[in-house]
Amino acid sequence: MNFILSIPKNIAIAIVTLYQKTLSPDHGLFKSLYPYGYCKHYPTCSEYTKQALDKHGLVKGGFYGALRILRCNPWAESKVDPIP
Amino acid sequence: MFLGTLYHEIIYRPLLNLLIFFYNIIPGHDIGIVIVLLTILIRLLLAPSFHKSLKNQKALNDLQPKLNNLREKHKDNKETQAKAMMDLYKEHNINPLSSCLPMLIQLPVLIALYQTFRIALGNHDITGLYSFVAKPSYISPYFIHLVDLSKTAYMNGHWYVPALILGLLAGAVQYWQSRMMLPKVANTDPTARAMAMQTTYVLPLFSVFISLRLPAGLPLYWVVTTLFAVAQQYYIISKATPKLAENN
Numbered sequence: 258m259n260f261i262l263s264i265p266k267n268i269a270i271a272i273v274t275l276y277q278k279t280l281s282p283d284h285g286l287f288k289s290l291y292p293y294g295y296c297k298h299y300p301t302c303s304e305y306t307k308q309a310l311d312k313h314g315l316v317k318g319g320f321y322g323a324l325r326i327l328r329c330n331p332w333a334e335s336k337v338d339p340i341p
Numbered sequence: 342m343f344l345g346t347l348y349h350e351i352i353y354r355p356l357l358n359l360l361i362f363f364y365n366i367i368p369g370h371d372i373g374i375v376i377v378l379l380t381i382l383i384r385l386l387l388a389p390s391f392h393k394s395l396k397n398q399k400a401l402n403d404l405q406p407k408l409n410n411l412r413e414k415h416k417d418n419k420e421t422q423a424k425a426m427m428d429l430y431k432e433h434n435i436n437p438l439s440s441c442l443p444m445l446i447q448l449p450v451l452i453a454l455y456q457t458f459r460i461a462l463g464n465h466d467i468t469g470l471y472s473f474v475a476k477p478s479y480i481s482p483y484f485i486h487l488v489d490l491s492k493t494a495y496m497n498g499h500w501y502v503p504a505l506i507l508g509l510l511a512g513a514v515q516y517w518q519s520r521m522m523l524p525k526v527a528n529t530d531p532t533a534r535a536m537a538m539q540t541t542y543v544l545p546l547f548s549v550f551i552s553l554r555l556p557a558g559l560p561l562y563w564v565v566t567t568l569f570a571v572a573q574q575y576y577i578i579s580k581a582t583p584k585l586a587e588n589n
Contacts, residue, residue, distance in 0.1 A: 282444070289533070289540040290522050293401070293437040295444075299423035302441040329441040335427040337420060 265315040273307045297329045298338040308340045349469075353453040356383075358474045360457050361467065365475055373484025376458060376558055380565040383454055387447045394577050400435040455559065462491040462558045482558075490558035507560040508552035514567040516545040522574055 277284040281303055282295035296302050306322030313321060321341060328338070356379075363375040401408075407429060415422035430436050460467060462482055470476055482491035488503040495501070519541045552560035 280448075282439075286544060287540065289537045290519070291439075292523075295439050295441075297436075297438045297440045299420060299427075326441050326445060331440050331443065333440065335430065335436060335438055337424050337427070 263314075266310050266318065269310050269315050269319060270307055273303050273310070277303050277307075297333055297335050298325075299336075300338075300340075302326050302329050305338065305340060312340060348449055348453070352449050353456060354469050354471075356450075356453050357457045357460065357467070357469060358471050360461055361470060361477065362474050364461070364477060364480065370477070370481065371485060372461060372480055372482060372558070373488065373490055373561060375461075376484075376490070376561055377565050379454070380562055381569060383450065384566060384569045387450065388573065395580050397435050397437050398577050400433055401437055404429065404433060404435075455562070458558050458562060459556070462556050464491070484557075484561065488557055488561075490561060491556050493556055494553040501557075504557035504560070505553065507557050507564065508549050511552045511560040511563040511567070512545040512549035514564055514571065515548045516541065518567050518571050518574075519544060521571060521578075 279285050280287075281301075282288065282291050283301045284303065294301075298305075300308070302322070302325055305325050306318070309321040309325075310318035312318065325338070360375060360379055363378060364370055364372060367374055367378075408426065411425045411429065412422065415425055430438075461480055464480060464482070467476060482489050484490050488507065489501070492501045492504050494504040494508050523537050523541065548563060552563060
């Protein structure tokens with residue numbers, strides 16, 4: 258039962274992981290072009306979203322992830338921003 | 342569904358119309374020149390503030406030893422390391438970090454740009470033009486009469502040399518960009534070194550490999566967009582370094 262219920266969340270996590278392995282400027286193929294890192298906060302938006310999905314499931318975790326990306330804008334100040 | 346419509350109406354259609362509009366007004370009606378112009382225009386619109394990058398680059402050159410110290414000091418705890426580095430940036434009123442939201446906004450723009458090139462080069466029936474943009478009866482796929490941009494480098498057992506050259510060029514400029522942007526300091530961390538190797542050699546080879554399988558218009562786009570990034574970086578570095586020497 259638990260396994261079936263966690264399918265949506267695990268698919269979402271797999272998509273974020275695929276992004277991290279390829280396009281992500283913080284974790285992916287272009288990582289070395291950004292020696293200081295890319296994402297404004299710690300942990301990075303993708304890592305934050307992954308952990309939020311794992312902890313809170315697809316709907317709530319996805320919502321936390323979306324809010325985090327909105328916080329990662331040019332006017333925001335860098336901070337350590339742990340998963341709620 | 343809603344997001345799909347949004348993408349189509351706000352990003353894809355305006356770009357397609359702009360492309361056809363350029364094709365109509367440019368003397369000679371050269372799709373290659375249109376691709377070059379449109380790519381440069383979009384990159385200029387998406388470019389971050391040059392002034393800010395310049396200021397950051399200068400300050401970072403100075404802060405390098407301090408940053409290395411912090412990296413070494415907190416190497417076992419990524420969180421305190423991140424915190425300490427952020428505090429240092431704040432103290433010096435700079436921030437070398439970008440932000441994810443603008444990147445996620447420009448990703449669909451680049452995908453749409455790629456899509457419009459495919460449509461224009463495939464000689465499909467073009468739909469979705471605005472009433473004031475005339476539909477060309479035919480789009481010639483030639484770039485300055487030299488390269489047929491709709492052809493792939495290797496097709497039906499034959500090599501098409503101009504497309505092959507564009508594909509190799511795409512790899513070459515990609516290599517140039519990596520060499521230029523990678524930090525020159527000898528990195529002792531083996532994982533970081535492996536990553537740098539990957540960016541320097543694997544990515545250019547990958548670009549060539551993909552380019553040879555696509556119509557030549559897309560490697561042309563890749564060459565222009567990478568050259569733009571190189572020029573941008575070159576501008577920032579050349580402006581940042583001499584000023585630094587004066588201050589010392």
